[in-house]
Amino acid sequence: MLFACSGYDVMLYDVISDQLQSALVDIEAQLSALYKEGLQRSSLTLAEVKGHICTTTILEECVTGAIYIQECVPENRDLKRDVWRQIDDVITPDDVVFATSTSAIVPSLLSDHLKKRHRFMVAHPANPPLLNPMVELVPAPWTEPAAVDRARALMEVIGQVPIVLNKEIDGFVQARIQAAIIHVAWQLVSEDYVDVESLETAMSEGLGGWYAFMGPFDVEHINADGFVDLCKKYGAKAEQVQKTFPKPELMQGPAAKKLTRDLQQWTPSNRLTDRCRWRDRRMSALLQLKRKLDEEGKREELK
Known part of the structure; x- marks a missing residue:
């Protein structure tokens, strides 16, 4: 969708033709939602974007003449x-x-x-x-x-x-950071320092407010008189806390079952798709806000 929105011709390949037809239906739904919310990254019409996407069940037909190949199999x-x-x-x-x-x-x-x-x-x-x-x-x-x-x-x-x-x-950047967060969050819940709801609140209403706009080092840089000052003031304490982190373990057993029960209260398994749509609407709103703030910032720089 991103390449098609930029005017590139895109060929989708799968060995199962039904997968391709389902993909086209899903693509149209997602693009329609983006255009409705004004979040499209294109000056092309929706019909023009769709016109840049075609499908095939023949691998050679898909990749011949391509300048870029993105493989997305399991x-x-x-x-x-x-x-x-x-x-x-x-x-x-x-x-x-x-x-x-x-x-x-x-x-x-x-x-x-x-x-x-x-x-x-x-x-x-x-x-x-x-x-x-x-x-x-x-x-x-x-x-x-x-x-x-x-x-x-x-x-x-x-x-x-x-x-x-x-x-x-392993894990590159994003997944490694996610793994570190889950690792500490798992300890806090499984060892009963805090319940799941409070843990989620700490991220969504606390750290998430910073990290939606800044990275972890930038956050700490302005939390003190620069990063060097922060290291002097809080470096020893950070090390002390880090030493209490547990060894990695599989997330299973009674703690996993309890956590699952708590999460199911908010989002039952049959409502996961609805929850994804809820997330996407909020991400859309955040993206719109970021664009608005960036545009205002550019105007301020020009004054």
Whole structure:
């Protein structure tokens, strides 16, 4: 959708034709909602955007002539490796970007068998990409800088905000930060320091207010007289707290069951789709607010 909104022709491929038809229905619904809320990233009409998207069940037809290939099959290493082997056998130009949307598998484990592995990288978008513009670009050890530069330029053209890792690491950036938050949150709930509702409130009504606009270091930088001052005042205390973090453990057992019961009270399993729509409406409103504030900030700079 993002590429089509920018005027690129997009070909969707799947081995199951019903999946493709379902995707087209979902795409139209999502784009219609964006246009209704004024959040489209395009001067094109909805009909023009839809006209840039077509489908095929033939892999060669999909990738031939492409300048960028984004693979989004399930998070299964063997499946991804096989799909890329098939693509590698078809593609002949040496400047096509190979990108996988994996959220945790490092690119070297998916591309070491490819003839064109120097074009391969992870391009992992945040969810949902239409409302959450950050995308992680993670090169393998053998990825050429030119391929990364081209992917970054393409992401910027379609309105995404790319970050480029200097080297690969499990979980990349976003998932590692998420894992750290879940790790500490799990301890606080499972060891009965706080109930689930209070933990959720601490994030949504506390830390979330900062992190919607700033990163963790920037937050701490202005919480004191600069980051060096903060380290002097609170560095020892931060280390003391960090030493109380537990060892990693699987989230299971009685604590997981209790947490699930609490979450089900707010969002039963049959209402998860409704809850996603609720989230997306609020993310839409936040995106609109950010755009408004950015525009006001630019006007202030020009005065």
